[in-house]
Amino acid sequence: MDQEMNERIVGATPPGTQDRESAAQAVREMFSSIAPRYDLLNHVLSFNIDRFWWWRTARRFDAILQRPEARVLDLCCGTGDMAFALHRRALRRRVGSGASHILGADFSHAMLQRAAAKAQEKDKDKEKGSGATLCWIEADALRLPFPDEHFNLVTSAFGFRNLADYDAGLREIARVLAPGGECGILDFGEPGGLIGQCYRVYFKKVLPAVGTMISGVRGPYAYLPASVERFPAPDEMLERMRLAGFLEVSWTPYTFGIAGLYRGVKSV
Numbered sequence: 001m002d003q004e005m006n007e008r009i010v011g012a013t014p015p016g017t018q019d020r021e022s023a024a025q026a027v028r029e030m031f032s033s034i035a036p037r038y039d040l041l042n043h044v045l046s047f048n049i050d051r052f053w054w055w056r057t058a059r060r061f062d063a064i065l066q067r068p069e070a071r072v073l074d075l076c077c078g079t080g081d082m083a084f085a086l087h088r089r090a091l092r093r094r095v096g097s098g099a100s101h102i103l104g105a106d107f108s109h110a111m112l113q114r115a116a117a118k119a120q121e122k123d124k125d126k127e128k129g130s131g132a133t134l135c136w137i138e139a140d141a142l143r144l145p146f147p148d149e150h151f152n153l154v155t156s157a158f159g160f161r162n163l164a165d166y167d168a169g170l171r172e173i174a175r176v177l178a179p180g181g182e183c184g185i186l187d188f189g190e191p192g193g194l195i196g197q198c199y200r201v202y203f204k205k206v207l208p209a210v211g212t213m214i215s216g217v218r219g220p221y222a223y224l225p226a227s228v229e230r231f232p233a234p235d236e237m238l239e240r241m242r243l244a245g246f247l248e249v250s251w252t253p254y255t256f257g258i259a260g261l262y263r264g265v266k267s268v
């Protein structure tokens with residue numbers, strides 16, 4: 001499997017795209033076009049389970065988040081919900097030592113604008129605290145503007161699947177992680193059995209129709225099930241993580257495997 005995997009570039013290919021550059025551009029345009037309705041659609045189409053998935057993922061990395069001065073990058077942060085979940089967990093740390101730094105990165109300006117506006121709203125309310133900072137940066141996950149070995153944790157929620165080259169994405173995550181740092185990739189899966197059959201009807205028929213109706217944009221919500229179908233199955237994804245230099249790789253299914261968390265540790 002290793003040699004075959006090394007030879008193929010596997011990544012997102014929205015309709016009409018032929019190479020990494022055109023795929024990335026189509027993905028950026030797609031998310032920018034749905035940015036105004038993205039949060040509403042996420043919550044409606046997932047029946048609000050998305051909030052639980054972000055929370056569960058952030059909780060998985062408590063040990064890192066509660067370290068003083070931990071450096072955390074949330075890749076493909078979109079409108080920020082994964083980053084907010086990480087920030088909330090980091091704020092639980094007892095005050096007294098240096099703050100952790102959480103950075104949300106995305107290449108869609110429109111998605112980041114929503115993230116920043118939501119952060120401002122939250123600041124006004126209650127989620128202030130000196131234990132953790134939260135900032136945003138416009139950046140491409142395949143060409144991150146950070147030095148080697150900079151972060152203690154890199155996460156990505158429902159974004160990694162959209163990269164035009166998964167192996168290049170994993171290598172870039174490994175590059176910016178400090179030795180012993182952890183990577184957490186939350187993404188959709190394909191549940192099996194009877195639940196899987198029912199879910200597929202919902203995911204392939206109902207979700208694209210409702211998504212297109214509410215967003216007013218044709219395309220992105222048909223691309224979603226197609227991109228999940230193309231995404232490597234857990235065993236293959238774990239092998240790709242090993243090849244990129246991660247140890248202790250694991251996949252934890254969430255909600256019957258509708259989503260799941262890939263985790264790995266960068267070798268010391």
Ligand SMILES: C[S@@+](CC[C@H](N)C(=O)[O-])C[C@H]1O[C@@H](n2cnc3c(N)ncnc32)[C@H](O)[C@@H]1O
Nearest residue numbers: 031076077078106107108111140141157159162
């Ligand atoms: C499905 S959204 C996920 C947003 C958020 N993480 C969440 O959980 O709701 C995918 C995001 O990945 C971003 N994205 C896709 N490819 C990217 C790349 N190469 N570099 C940076 N961001 C990327 C898109 O712009 C989009 O905001």
